[in-house]
Amino acid sequence: MTEAIRLDAFPVPLFIMNIANEMGDLNQELVSVIDQGPSSQQRTGIGVTQTKAGLEQHHYSFMKLNEVISGASTQLLGREVKAEHFWANSTEDGFHMPHSHRIGDYMWNGVYFPYGEADWTYESSSTPRPGSLVLLDPLEFVKSGVADEKTDRYPHWGNPICVAPKAGTLALFPVYLPHMVTPADGPRKSVAFYLRFL
Numbered sequence: 001m002t003e004a005i006r007l008d009a010f011p012v013p014l015f016i017m018n019i020a021n022e023m024g025d026l027n028q029e030l031v032s033v034i035d036q037g038p039s040s041q042q043r044t045g046i047g048v049t050q051t052k053a054g055l056e057q058h059h060y061s062f063m064k065l066n067e068v069i070s071g072a073s074t075q076l077l078g079r080e081v082k083a084e085h086f087w088a089n090s091t092e093d094g095f096h097m098p099h100s101h102r103i104g105d106y107m108w109n110g111v112y113f114p115y116g117e118a119d120w121t122y123e124s125s126s127t128p129r130p131g132s133l134v135l136l137d138p139l140e141f142v143k144s145g146v147a148d149e150k151t152d153r154y155p156h157w158g159n160p161i162c163v164a165p166k167a168g169t170l171a172l173f174p175v176y177l178p179h180m181v182t183p184a185d186g187p188r189k190s191v192a193f194y195l196r197f198l
Contacts, residue, residue, distance in 0.1 A: 012137075012138070012173070012174060012177055013173075013174070014135060014161060014171070014172070014173050014177075015076050015170075015171070015172040015173075016122045016161075016163055016169070016170070016171045016172075017072065017169075017170050018166075018168045018169055018170070019068055019069070019072060019112075019168055019170050020118065020167060020168025021168075022068045022072075023064075023065065023068060023114075023168060026061045026064050026065065026114075027114040027115065027167055027168070029059075029060070029061035030061045030062065030065060030088075030114040030115075030189075030191065031114050031115050031189055032061075033055065033059045033061060033062065033088070034051070034088040034090050034114075034189050034191075035090070037049060037051060037090070045089065045091070045094055045095060045096040045097075045181065046094050046095055046096075046097070047091055047092070047093055047094025047095070048089050048090070048091045048094040048095070048096065048181075049089070049090045049091065050087060050088070050089050050090075051087050051088045051089075052087065053085045053086065053087040054085065054086065054087075055086040055087060055088060055191075056083075056084065056086045056193075062086050062191075065086070065112065065114075065191065066082075066083050066084070066086065066193075069083040069110065069112065069170065069193065070082050070083045072170070073108070073110075073172060073195050076172065077108070077195075077197075079197055079198075080197070080198040081108075081195045081196065081197055081198065082195070082196050082198055083110070083193045083194070083195055083196075084193065084194060084195075084196060085106075085193055085194045086191055086192070086193045087191070087192055087193075088189065088190065088191050088192070089181075089188075089189070089190045089191075089192065090187075090188070090189050091184050091187075091188050092184060092186065092187060092188075093183060093184055093185065093186075094181075094183065094184060094188075095180070095181050095182055095183040095184070096179075096180050096181040097180060098136060098178050098179070098180040099178065099179070099180070100175065100176050100177060100178050100179065101175040101176075101194075102175070103175050103176065105194075105196060106175055106194040106195060106196060107174060107175060107195070107197070108172055108173070108174055108175060108194070108195035109172075109173065109174075109175050109192065109193065109194045109195065110170060110171055110172040110173070110192070110193055110194075110195065111133050111163070111170070111171050111190050111191070111192050112169070112170045112171075112190065112191040112192075112193075113165045113166060113167055113168070113169045113170075113189070113190055113191075114167060114168075114189060114190075114191060115165070115167055115187065115188070115189040116164075116165045116166045116167045116169075116188075117166050117167065118166070118167055118168065119166055122161060122162060122163045122164070122171075123161075123162045123164075125159060125160070125162050126159055126160060128160065128162035128164075128182045129162065129164050129182070130182055130183060130184055130185035130186075131164075131165045131181065131182060131183070131184035131185065131186075131188040132162045132163060132164050132165065132181070132182045133162070133163040133165070133171060133179060133180075133181055133190070134160045134161070134162050134163075134179060134180045134181065134182060135160060135161040135162075135163070135171070135173055135177055135178075135179050136160050136177070136178040136179060136180065137156070137158050137159065137160065138176075138177065138178060139158070140158045140159075140160075141158075142158075143157050143158035144158045165184075165188050165190065172195070175194070
């Protein structure tokens with residue numbers, strides 16, 4: 001047989017999981033810090049209040065969240081990883097337009113939800129729920145243009161991945177991946193961060 005090299009070159013890796021058991025009662029403390037809004041400001045998004053970054057350096061609950069996320073990310077990515085640069089977003093009815101993050105020293109970022117219903121879910125759908133984190137397929141228009149018919153066999157073919165804001169849900173994705181947040185229909189609190197390879 002001819003020698004071959006497998007290159008998973010263009011698929012976009014994503015991780016979506018529930019870490020509620022690891023967080024225990026710390027979600028309430030995270031929400032309390034977010035509600036206090038240390039140095040909060042209207043910085044990005046429409047109708048979204050955002051704290052300054054570095055919450056893990058000043059608050060015990062964010063230090064513990066950092067430990068949990070760093071451990072889980074190291075396991076998933078197969079290399080030692082440290083989560084850092086934590087900031088929080090809070091809104092009642094706001095949203096974020098599609099955007100991505102600058103790479104700089106980071107190749108991955110993530111979002112954690114400390115608030116919301118306890119169950120967790122994600123969907124591959126073009127109709128996300130209110131307040132969902134929507135991870136956009138960068139080749140959506142190309143794929144849609146060549147697809148004669150989408151079927152259940154190809155649920156991720158050009159469709160966004162929609163992560164509902166459920167307490168304990170963690171999503172990790174590359175910094176270049178376009179993403180957005182749909183308008184919330186009630187309190188929505190999230191924590192964002194970057195991952196650094198060590």
